[in-house]
Amino acid sequence: MSLAEFTDQWLSAVTPQISEGPGWLTDLRQGAVEQFAVLGLPHARLENWKYTDVKALAKRNFSLPGTANASADVESLVNKSSLGLDAIRLVFVDGVFSESASTLGDLPAGVQVLPLAKNANAAKPVLGQVAAANFSGFTALNLAGWQDGVLIDLAANAVLEQPVYLQFVATEQENPVLVQPRILIKAGTHAQATIVEHYAGVEEAANLTNVVTEVDLADGANITHYKLQQESAKQYHIASMHIQQKRDSRFTSHNVCLGGKLARQDIQVELSGEGAEVNLNGLYLGNGRQHLDNHTLVNHNAPHTNSNEDYKGILNDRSRGVFNGRAVVHKDAQKIEAHQSNANLLLSDKAEIDTKPELEIYADDVKCSHGSTTGQLDENALFALRSRGLGEEMARGLLTLAFANEVIDRIEIPAVHDRLEDAVAGRLPEKFNLKGLV
Template sequence: MTALATAPVPGSEAFTSEFAARKPRFSADPSWMAARRQAGIARFEALGLPTRKVEAWKYTDTQSLGRQAYQLADDATLSSAVMDELALAIDAYRLVFVDGLYNAELSDVAGLPDTVRVVPLSHAILHQPEVVGGSLNRLTGIDFTPFVALNSAFTEEGAVIQVGPRTVLDKPVYALFISRAAVDGQPVTMSHPRLLMQLGSRAEASVIEHHIGETGATNFTNLVAEVMLERGAVLNHYKLGEAATGETHIASVQVEQPRDSQYRSVNLNTGGGLVRNDIVCDLNGNNAHARLDGLFFGRDRQHVDTHTLVNHNEALTFSDENYKGILADRARGVFNGRVLVKRDSQKIEAHQNNANLLLSDRAEINTKPELEIYADDVKCSHGTTTGQLDEGAVFALRARGIDEQTARGLLTLAFANEVMTGLGIDAIAERIERSVAGRLPSRFHLDELVDLSVELAGGTVAVARDEDFA
C-alpha cells in the first residue's frame, strides 16, 4: 500500500512554491540553518494562514496573502537621498535594510564600544553560529504562530544586537526597514527579518525599529523579534510603523525577563493596510518590570490589530500597559491585552488600559482586555473606553480663533499625548504629531496644547466605557 501525500493547507501554496524556487539561494546555509528552514516551511505548510475561525485571529483576515505571489528581493539598491527623505533625523548607530536585505553603504555603526556588537544577521550566521544558532527560535518556536514558522523558513537578514554586562549605550541602535514600490512590472516582494536583542547583566540600551514604505509600495513584511535580558538589564524598544497603505506588516515579539530587568515597549503605528503585532513578555524573576505603551492611528480602510500577553511567572513582578487607538474613515482596530498571573505568583502588580477615539461613525474598534489570575495576593486592574471628540471642546477652541480642522487635530493630538509623554525622542514625536494632527500652525506646541485642552474642555473626548459596548 502506498502512503498518500498530505495536501498543503489552502493559502500556503504560494509561499511553499517560492521556498522551493529559492532553495539554491540558501545553499550556503550551515546545516543547522538548513534544518531550521525545512522545519519552518513544513510547519507552515501544515498550518497554513490563520483563518477567522482561530480565536486569536477572529477579527483579522489574512487569507488575501495566499492569493498574492510574493517573491524575495534580489537586491537592496536605494539612493542615499531616498533614505534621508524616509529616515528619522537622529544620532544613532544605524543598520539599513531594503526590502529585507542589508544595505551596507547606507548603514553606519562606527564608534561602537568594544562591549557592544551590532551586526546584520547574515554576518552573525556565518561568523557567530555559537550565538545565533542557539538563540534563534529559542523564545519563539515555530509553533508560536504560522507567521513565525514562515519567518523561520525564509529568514535571511535582520539585526543582532548584543550589549555586554554593565554597558550603557550612549545612543540608540536604529534598525531602519524600507519597502520599495514595485516599478516596471516587478513582482511584489516579501521579507522575513529577524531581530535578536541580548543585553548582559545591568546593561542599558535603546533600540529604534522603524518600518517605512515608499508611496505605492504593496509589500509584505513578516518580522520576528526575540529579546533576551539578563539580570538588571534595561531595554527601551521603540517601534515606529509607517508602512505604505497598501502593505501588510506582521510582527511577533517575545521578551524574556529575569530578576530586576526592565523592558519598555513603545509601539507607534500610523501606516500599513493590514498590521498585526503580537507582543509576549515573560516575567521570570522577582522585580522584573514590563511597560507596554502603544498608539495606533488608522485612516481610510486600514486595519491595525494588536495582541499583547504578559505572563507573571514569578512573585513580585510588575507590568503596566497603556494603549490608545485613533480611528478615522472606515479604519478598523483590534486590541486584545491579556495578563496571566501564574499560580503562587503572589504580590504582583499589573495594570492595563485601552482607550480609543473614533473620528468617524464608520470606524470600528474591537477591544478585549483580559486578566487571568491564579494567585490571591495581587493588585490588578484593566479597563477600556471608547468615545468621540467632545464637541464642546471643539467649540471652545474655535471660539479662540482656531479653524475647525485645526481644532480637531489639536484635540486628537491631546488624546494621544499620554502615550507620547516621556517618549524622549523628538524625531519620533514629530512624526506622530504630523500623522495624527497634520501640519499644525507653528504657534502651537504640544505642551501648550495639552494645557489649553484641559483648561477649555476638561478633557478631549466624550467617552463611553466598555460596559456600554457589551
C-alpha cells in the same frame, strides 16, 4: 488557488534560504518549514485571528527580494524616510542590509551590533530561544526563511548611550516581495540600550513584511524599544516581538502603528524573574480602509512582577482597529501588579474598533486593573478652544492630536518624538487644518 497551494508556493519561495548558511541553521530552518506546513497561514477560526483576515495575502504572489536596490533614488528615499537621530544606524532596503547607507561607528566595549546574514553563526545561541517557531504560521515562516536582520549583543554591564536605529525601507518592486527580517537582542546582566525599529518606504510599495523580534533580558537589564511602523497604505505588515525577562529587568515598548493596508503586531512578554517590569505603550491611527491589529500577551510567571499597558487608537474613515491585551497571572505569582488600558477615538461612523482587554488570574494576592473606552472629546476643552477663536474642526483636531500625544509624549528621544508628532498631525483628517500649526 487554495491556501494550501499557496503555503507550498511560499515554502518554495523561501527554499533558497534554507540551504544557505551553516548546518545548524539549515536544521533549524527545516524544522520551521515543517511547523509552517502544519500551521499554514492563520485563519479566522483561531481566536487570536478572529478579526484579522489574512486570506487576501494568499491571493498575492510574493517573491524574494534580490540584492539591495542601490540606485540613487533609493539613496534619497533612505535619507528622506530617516528619523534623523544620532544613532548607530543599520539600513535595510526591502529587507537586504545596505552597508553603504549604514553607520555602525565605534561601539563601546562589550557591545556587538551585527548584520545577521553575514554573521549567522554569532546568532546560534540566541536565534529561536525566545520566539517559539510555532507561535503562528508567520513566526514559523520567518524562521524558515529570514533573509537578514541584526544581532544586538550586550555583555554584562554594557551600556549603549546611542540608540540603535534599524531603518527598514520599502521600495516599489515589479513583483511584490516577501521581506523577512529577524531581530535578535540579547542584554546581559545590567546591560542597557535603546533600540528603534522603523519601517517606512515609498507610497507604491506593496510588499509583505514579516518580522520577528526576540529580546532576552538578563537580571537587571534595561531595554527601551521603539517600533514605528509607517509603511505605505499598500503594504502588509506582520510583526511579532517576544520578550523574555529575568529578575529586576525592565523592558519598555513604544509601539506606534500608522501605516500598512493590513498591519498585525503581536507582543509576547514573559516576566520570569522577581522584580521584572514591562511597560507597553501603543498608538494606532487608521485612515482609509486600513486594518490595524495589536495583540499583546504578558505572562506573570514570577511574584513581584509588574506590567503596565496603555494603548490608544484613533480610527477614521472606514479603518478598523483590533486590540487584544491579555495578562495572565500564573499560580504562585503573588504580589504582582498588572494594569491595562485601551482608549479609542472613532472619527467617522464607518470606523470600527474591536477591543478586548483580558485578565486571567490564578494567584490570589494581586493588584490588577483593566479597561477600555471608546470615547468622545472633552466638551469643556472643545468650548475653551473655540472661545479663543479656533474653528470647531481645528479644536477637534488639536484635541485628537492631544489624545495621541499622551502616548507620543512618553517618547524620550526628541528627534523621534517630533517626527512622530508631525507624522500623526499629518495623518489626521485634513479638515482639522493642523498643517503649519504643529
